[in-house]
Amino acid sequence: MGSQTRVCPFPVIDLSDEKMKAGTEAWVSACRVARTGMEEHGCFVVRFDKVGESLCKCVVSAMEELFGLPVETKAQKTSEKLFHGYLGQVSWIPLYESLGIDDPFSMPACQHFANIMWPQGNNRFCERINEYAKLMGEIDHIAKRMVFESYGVDMERCKLMIESSDYLLRCQEYRPPKNDEDETGLQPHTDLTITSIVHQLNNLNGLEIKASDGIWRGVDASPSSFVVMAGDAFKVWSNGRIRPCEHRVTVSSHVKNLRYSTGLFSFCSNTFEIPQELVNQQHPLRYKTTFHHYDYLHFFDESKIKDLDTRIQAYCGISSNHE
Ligand SMILES: O=C(O)CCC(=O)C(=O)O
């Protein structure tokens, strides 16, 4: 499974390419690829070799150590923010377990998390997670710069969005299905984030994305392959141009190992405004200009509206132009 190579069905940007520097031709064309990927499929794939196999292996062992803890210990990571705490032992997604590490670029924040899991602390865990999260952060920042640039939105606004973002590293473990158990790891959904950077950490496939033609397609796992997905908030930011990425996880019953994946999720810590550059005659303003991200999470939690467009429209839509 994991080592099969197929042609990637989604646009790919090679960040390991030396020529990929702001201002170069390669960069300008990558910006276009990023935007097209976001508008058509809600995602693009980046090749990024800075994480590398050895850090990947270290993070996998950190995950094994973390998820090997008793459920009561893991359940101590709670959060008032939706999907930021421990999620596991859920009847409709029995294969899935996850834990969120808030503010993972900060070493003290990683230590705060580790102290909940290991009262005596766990420096090795913190160092690995912190190093890994910061590298994923680089991908997040580059991806956002590319999208902003391709829309001609002022780079200062991009900086502001990055600076006013809260990051969460969600660590996920999926066990293989038993006997005739269903292979569903996670049901189809879009993330509530601005962007989510997803990494299939231990080389086991499972992530599937609904492409623009409506067909579910898998993304091959590799240590250097990361999927940049648009979440609901990015659709609002783009005044409806970006399509949030619809994805799901399927865990093959042929594989006997646990599957580990991570997601670097970004949320706006307060409010953002839809850039003026994205509003014109062809694209009249579709949403209230100011978007309050945590309020949206709260709205989702209360309303439980599953359909993405209905939920965005109900939360901040201003016209009757449904898609
Ligand atoms: O495990 C994966 O590959 C994706 C996880 C995911 O979609 C999520 O946590 O929202």
Ligand SMILES: [Fe+2]
């Ligand atoms: Fe997701």
